[in-house]
Amino acid sequence: MTESTSTAPTGSSTLPILDHWVGGGAWPGASSRTAPVYDPARGTVAREVRLASADDVADAVATTAAAWPAWRDASISRRQAVLFSFRELLNERKDELARILTAEHGKVLADAHGEIARGLEVVEFACGLGHLTKGAYTENASTGVDVYTLRQPIGVVGVISPFNFPAMVPLWFFPIALAAGNAVVLKPSEKDPTAATWMAALLAEAGLPDGVFSVVHGDKEAVDALLEHPEVRAISFVGSTPIARYVSSTAAAHGKRVQALGGAKNHMLVLPDADLELAADAAVNAGFGSAGERCMAISVVLAVDAVADALVDKIADRMATLRTGDGLRGCDMGPLITRAHRDRVAGYIETAGADGGVVVVDGRDVDIDGDAGGFWLGPTLIDRVPTSSAVYRDEIFGPVLSVVRVAGYEDGVGIINSSPYGNGTAIFTNDGGAARRFQREVQVGMVGVNVPIPVPVAYHSFGGWKASLFGDAKAYGPQGFDFFTQEKAVTSRWLDPSHGGLNLGFPRNT
Structure with missing residues (x-):
């Protein structure tokens, strides 16, 4: 697959620049601003990425909006064929995409493949659009009057995705949006943007008409332009809680539907x-x-x-076997996304000791299987963390595991339910009654019973409670199709039957 890049000087060297994807191909836009894209395992700049201006976003939206009507009017079988083809191409080339994810995010190859597999689940779910977009019908609701509902697309939709899952999170949204007949403008994270344009090229190869799917790279200027543009009818967002709250309120103030998934403390x-x-x-x-760069x-x-002492010992023993290093070398854990983020996360280890926590395993002392310049921080275990500490309260988003000791079930559930977040949680027990009580009483949107990362399969929906979700709907699953369609109710009376003529050929869907 060809890469949508151009080349321009940066300082004394020449680096490739990743272009936007608009109108079915690479597009530089008018803005001259760029940002560095790092290889976090080496700490070096691998390329630059375009940063769109508000005018660039407007041009991309106009191109996407012009392409939308033909896609909206395409038959279900036509849309389904494109999605099936995209699924096959993505599955065939997943190794290539996994290496892109490892190179720009830093996650190890096995984790990158897992991300792609979970994204593929949503593509496969979206291929069932014929069933998932059908309406309902009531015959003779009144004498000679029938009432039925239609599920129709809403237009151009915006997807704003985070750095931690450059492939999976966009795949939560755009396959369903496209299946429902919408056109999409994707704004990926500028920290690891290549996966987005790679998938755009794959959609084009799968037969998606030019212009129906656009990728606009950028920072806050591009985000605000999408949130405020009158032709963007809905926004899907995943990120931290403060930004999710901002996205939700700003998009809603401009008359858009919003699904904004925020942060977590699981x-x-x-x-x-x-x-x-x-x-x-x-x-x-x-x-x-x-x-640790996962919202779940x-x-x-x-x-x-x-059991706290025994459990802490067992966790520490397992941590001693982990290899931290370059994701291409078969290590267990890779670097963090940027040096600034690495330093921020490392700062919590110092905070933990000052707040009375006990640092059992200090990731700052880890031996690295990788380049010394990478953004490294090893797995860290902190015991006896007080709930008043920032180490407990903040979403650290790094490899820091805190242990809070509790007196029993009620104490534990009370702590969970007092958290402002409600994304995911888990209970480990062999008591079915305790598990059943937990899943009923805990105030969290996704619950695991002896399952630590309870991310729902594609035919259920993903999303939390409280400060972990803002807006109208959860991601993917049935709520995804609800979000990307609007219902129309039709009441009809036909007094004279019509006659369609003769045709003995077997009927075909086209």
């Missing part, structure tokens, strides 16, 4: 009857996968006092 409650070997494995897997990462283990 707890894992471990009861005394739990399988501690399973719980320790789960805490390490869910705490340090993707270097477990960042707090609520350990009941009776």
